[in-house]
Amino acid sequence: MNKELIKQLYANGFNAREISEELNVNKAAVNKCIQRNFKDLKPIHLKNRKQLKFYENEVRKITKYESKQHMSDKTFILKNRSLYETKKDGDIVLKKDIDCVIPWDVPRRLVNEFKSC
Known part of the structure; x- marks a missing residue:
């Protein structure tokens, strides 16, 4: 398990479940690694998580809008x-x-x- 990669993904706003799916490792192991090693990154994680969720929400809204504009x-x-x-x-x-x-x-x-x- 690569701690530096987990640190980078966690700082970018990904949660433990998303990181475990990305790296194909156990979610509990990723969660424990974050708790032990990256407590100091929590404010950065929360800020980036908020931006990531906002971006995903905007993409979802745009996709839904464009899919409703199609006429067969x-x-x-x-x-x-x-x-x-x-x-x-x-x-x-x-x-x-x-x-x-x-x-x-x-x-x-x-x-x-x-x-x-």
Whole structure:
């Protein structure tokens, strides 16, 4: 068990469970090592732990926000029916005679999932 590495991770804000998972050692051993050797680092650990948790919380919020912003192709086509026409086999495709410029991320076709093979 590398005490210097445990010291560095503890000072960076990681707790005993996270350090033990990172180093693949027993949690109790890491906890005892921290208690015996690094009591003086507790204020630094708490400050960095607070910053680490704030950072993780912000990343979680941003990820959740961005995941809710995604719209599937089917939903987009159903919301913008004026851009599309339905073929005889049930496929929905983008109209050819549109006067406006279409961005690259607009879906071009939606295949009918219920048509016979």
